[in-house]
Amino acid sequence: MNVLRDTVILFKRSMRHIQHSPDTIITVAIIPIMIMLLLVYVYGGAIKTSTGTDNYVNYMLPGILLMSIASGVAYTAYRIFLDMQKGIIARLHSMPVSRSAVLWGHVMTSLVSNAISLMIIFLVALVMGFRSSAELTAWLAAAGILMLFTLALTWLAVIPGLTAKSIEGASGFSYPLIFLPFISSAFVPTATMPALVRAFAENQPVTAIVNSLRALLGGQAVGSDIWTALAWCIGVTIFAYFFAMRAYKRV
Amino acid sequence: MTNIAIETKGLKKAFKATSVLKGVDLEVRRGEIFALLGSNGAGKTTVVNILSTLLKPDSGTASVCGFDTxxxxxxxxxxxxxxxxxxxxxxMLTGHENLMLMAELRSVSNPTQIANRLLNQFGLSDAGNKRADTYSGGMTRRLDIAMSLVGTPAVIFLDEPTTGLDPEGRLEVWKTIQKLAQGGTTILLTTQQLEEAEQLANRIAILHDGRIIASGTLNELKQLFPPAKLEYIEKQVTLEEIFLAIVGNKTAEVAR
Structure with missing residues (x-):
C-alpha cells in the first residue's frame, strides 16, 4: 500500500473527468471574469476616483482570483459527493488502496484545476490592462498564498462533500465564500464602509490576503498583512482537515 | 490451505437502537457460489459490508481466506x-478507463491487456471507448462485475447483482456469474429472489430477522418441507416467459 502512488492514480482519474468535460474549468473562470468586466468597465470609472488608484484592474484582480477559488472548490465537494453516492468510495475502501489517497486525489485535482482557472482569469486581466513590476520572488510568494488559500478552501469543501445529503447541500457552502470578497478590501477601500461592516471587512481573511497579494504583485512592501494572511490560510487548513478527517472516519 | 473461503461466527451488528444482525454464522467453501437469501432489510448488505471490511461488527468474527476482517x-x-x-x-470515464483504473490501483503488471481482455469477455468491446454513463443497466452491471475481476480476486461479493435490471439484463448477469464460478472463484451473492438463488447457487442460506434460519443445498432445503404431493395444475404462461419469447432474438444477439 502506497499513499503517494494511489494519490497519483486517483488524481489522474479525476483530472480525466476534467479532460472529458473541460466546462468545469470554464464555468469556474467565467463568473469571476464577468464580474471583473462589470467592475472595470461599468463601475470602474466611479470607483477609480474614490480609490485613488490609476490602474483599477491591478487593484481588484486579487479579489477576483479569490472569488474564482471559492467557486472552484465547490466542484471538489460535488465530485466527492458523487463518489460517495455512487458507491465508488465504498469500492475503493474494499480494495487494497490507501484510504487517505482517496481524499488526497480529489484535493490534488482541486489544486491543479483551480490553478488553470486562475491562469485563464489572469490572461484576461492582462488583456484588460493588468501590469505588474513585481520581481520573481514576489510572484512566487503570491502563487504560494493562492495555493494555500486553495488548499484551505478545498479541505473545507471535503466536509460537505462527505456529509451532504443532496448535491445542492454539497455545493451550497461555497456561496457565502464567493461573496466574501465583496465585503472586504478587494474592490473598494474599507474606509468608506459603515462602522459595523467595516469592522467585519477589516478582520475577515479575504482583506488580509487581498492586501498581501496586491502588495506583492504591485512590487510594494507587504507589511504585517502577509502574516495575518498566512495564519488564516494555515489555520483554516488545519481546522478543515481535522473535521474532514473526522467526517471521513464515519464513512 | 483450508477449504473454507468465508467464515463468520456470531456476527452481531446494530445501527443505533436497531439490531440488524443477531448472531450470524456462515461458512462458504472455496470455489462455490453461495447465495444469501433474504427479504429487504434482512441484513444481507450488512453481512457483505462487514466481510468486505467496510463495517466493523459489534461482536463476533468474520474471516476471508483465513484473514480476520x-x-x-x-x-x-x-x-x-x-x-x-x-x-x-x-x-465520466469510458469502460476501458474504468478497467484501467482498477488495474492500476491493484498494480497488475499488464493493465491494457487485462482491460481489453475483460471488455471482450463481457461483450463490451464495442462500447469500450464510450463513457460509462451512456451504458444500459445491463451493460453497466457487466462493467461493474468486470471491474471486480481485475487482479483475479479469490472471493467476490455480489450484493443484489440483478436488482433493477430488466429480464434480459438479469439473464446476461446470471450467465456471467456462472462462467465466473467455472473459473474457480468463490462467490457470495445476496438476493431477494428465490429463483436467482435456485438458478445460480451451490448452497443457499436464508437470512431472516438477523439470523440464518436455514442453510444447505437446494435439495437439503427442499427436504425441510413436507414431501411433494402429486397434483395436476394447468401450467399458465408467465408474463416473463412471454416477454422473453418475444425478445428472444435480441437476447440471442446479446449473448453472441
Missing amino acids: QRQPERVREQISLTGQFAAVDG
Missing part, C-alpha cells in the same frame, strides 16, 4: 472484490 483488513482487501448494490462505475 478486523485484525487484518488489508490482507482481506487483497483477496476480495466487492460489487455493491449500486453499480460503482465511474460514469
Whole structure:
C-alpha cells in the first residue's frame, strides 16, 4: 500500500473527468471574469476616483482570483459527493488502496484545476490592462498564498462533500465564500464602509490576503498583512482537515 | 490451505437502537457460489459490508481466506472484490478507463491487456471507448462485475447483482456469474429472489430477522418441507416467459 502512488492514480482519474468535460474549468473562470468586466468597465470609472488608484484592474484582480477559488472548490465537494453516492468510495475502501489517497486525489485535482482557472482569469486581466513590476520572488510568494488559500478552501469543501445529503447541500457552502470578497478590501477601500461592516471587512481573511497579494504583485512592501494572511490560510487548513478527517472516519 | 473461503461466527451488528444482525454464522467453501437469501432489510448488505471490511461488527468474527476482517483488513482487501448494490462505475470515464483504473490501483503488471481482455469477455468491446454513463443497466452491471475481476480476486461479493435490471439484463448477469464460478472463484451473492438463488447457487442460506434460519443445498432445503404431493395444475404462461419469447432474438444477439 502506497499513499503517494494511489494519490497519483486517483488524481489522474479525476483530472480525466476534467479532460472529458473541460466546462468545469470554464464555468469556474467565467463568473469571476464577468464580474471583473462589470467592475472595470461599468463601475470602474466611479470607483477609480474614490480609490485613488490609476490602474483599477491591478487593484481588484486579487479579489477576483479569490472569488474564482471559492467557486472552484465547490466542484471538489460535488465530485466527492458523487463518489460517495455512487458507491465508488465504498469500492475503493474494499480494495487494497490507501484510504487517505482517496481524499488526497480529489484535493490534488482541486489544486491543479483551480490553478488553470486562475491562469485563464489572469490572461484576461492582462488583456484588460493588468501590469505588474513585481520581481520573481514576489510572484512566487503570491502563487504560494493562492495555493494555500486553495488548499484551505478545498479541505473545507471535503466536509460537505462527505456529509451532504443532496448535491445542492454539497455545493451550497461555497456561496457565502464567493461573496466574501465583496465585503472586504478587494474592490473598494474599507474606509468608506459603515462602522459595523467595516469592522467585519477589516478582520475577515479575504482583506488580509487581498492586501498581501496586491502588495506583492504591485512590487510594494507587504507589511504585517502577509502574516495575518498566512495564519488564516494555515489555520483554516488545519481546522478543515481535522473535521474532514473526522467526517471521513464515519464513512 | 483450508477449504473454507468465508467464515463468520456470531456476527452481531446494530445501527443505533436497531439490531440488524443477531448472531450470524456462515461458512462458504472455496470455489462455490453461495447465495444469501433474504427479504429487504434482512441484513444481507450488512453481512457483505462487514466481510468486505467496510463495517466493523459489534461482536463476533468474520474471516476471508483465513484473514480476520478486523485484525487484518488489508490482507482481506487483497483477496476480495466487492460489487455493491449500486453499480460503482465511474460514469465520466469510458469502460476501458474504468478497467484501467482498477488495474492500476491493484498494480497488475499488464493493465491494457487485462482491460481489453475483460471488455471482450463481457461483450463490451464495442462500447469500450464510450463513457460509462451512456451504458444500459445491463451493460453497466457487466462493467461493474468486470471491474471486480481485475487482479483475479479469490472471493467476490455480489450484493443484489440483478436488482433493477430488466429480464434480459438479469439473464446476461446470471450467465456471467456462472462462467465466473467455472473459473474457480468463490462467490457470495445476496438476493431477494428465490429463483436467482435456485438458478445460480451451490448452497443457499436464508437470512431472516438477523439470523440464518436455514442453510444447505437446494435439495437439503427442499427436504425441510413436507414431501411433494402429486397434483395436476394447468401450467399458465408467465408474463416473463412471454416477454422473453418475444425478445428472444435480441437476447440471442446479446449473448453472441
